[in-house]
Amino acid sequence: MTGLNLILLGPPGAGKGTQAARLRDELGVTYLATGDLLRRHRAEDTALGRRAARYMTAGRLVPDRLVISMLLDALGSASPHGFLLDGFPRTTTQAEALEAALDTASLRLTAVLLIDAPDDVIVERISGRLTCPQGHVFHRQSDPPARAGICDHDGERLVTRDDDRPDTVRSRLEVYHAETEPLVAYYKTRGLLRTFDGTQPPGDVLAAIRTALGLEPARHR
Numbered sequence: 001m002t003g004l005n006l007i008l009l010g011p012p013g014a015g016k017g018t019q020a021a022r023l024r025d026e027l028g029v030t031y032l033a034t035g036d037l038l039r040r041h042r043a044e045d046t047a048l049g050r051r052a053a054r055y056m057t058a059g060r061l062v063p064d065r066l067v068i069s070m071l072l073d074a075l076g077s078a079s080p081h082g083f084l085l086d087g088f089p090r091t092t093t094q095a096e097a098l099e100a101a102l103d104t105a106s107l108r109l110t111a112v113l114l115i116d117a118p119d120d121v122i123v124e125r126i127s128g129r130l131t132c133p134q135g136h137v138f139h140r141q142s143d144p145p146a147r148a149g150i151c152d153h154d155g156e157r158l159v160t161r162d163d164d165r166p167d168t169v170r171s172r173l174e175v176y177h178a179e180t181e182p183l184v185a186y187y188k189t190r191g192l193l194r195t196f197d198g199t200q201p202p203g204d205v206l207a208a209i210r211t212a213l214g215l216e217p218a219r220h221r
């Protein structure tokens with residue numbers, strides 16, 4: 001595989017999903033968001049979905065071994081153009097498992113894109129977030145859908161995710177700082193980390209990512 005192998009890192013609500021939606025089609029990479037994969041398992045009521053539910057509802061991490069095997073399975077059929085991981089790895093154990101699997105497949109990470117934002121911005125953003133079952137995201141104030149409560153892309157009903165309620169958001173941020181933030185140093189040491197300011201408008205963040213990856217500037221925003 002000679003494509004771009006990318007990780008999106010950062011707190012929940014920093015804009016990883018928004019950037020992923022813009023990057024994935026253009027780059028032709030396989031997009032894997034472990035949160036979306038787990039929500040699909042829950043919707044389909046699989047054994048994994050049932051085991052993951054109580055962790056997700058509480059804003060805690062699903063145990064490493066469950067998430068690692070789910071992700072590595074999905075990665076096995078990734079596009080030759082590469083992959084874009086969103087929400088994985090979230091612990092050092094997950095990062096080490098990914099590194100070992102990539103080594104075995106003679107693959108390398110191209111870059112880890114850290115999109116960062118302070119906790120108060122995150123809480124404000126996530127508490128207004130509306131999501132459709134396919135994962136399209138809107139915001140009550142800053143990015144409302146054309147018709148209230150309906151996804152612009154597929155006409156499905158928009159809901160507040162059960163883990164987007166303010167108390168759970170605070171737990172998710174605590175978990176991020178304790179479990180996931182150490183990955184910033186992990187990838188910095190490996191020379192892979194590129195940092196972006198998630199408080200900036202999404203088009204500006206995308207432009208900065210494009211520059212960091214050496215992509216041509218976008219013709220349209």
Ligand code: AMP
Pocket residue numbers: 012034035036038055056057059060061062063064067086087088089090094163172
């Ligand atoms: P997200 O959509 O990325 O915010 O993920 C939603 C929830 O899914 C998280 O709060 C966790 O409970 C679970 N989850 C997603 N990705 C992972 C992961 N890599 N490791 C453990 N739990 C995860």
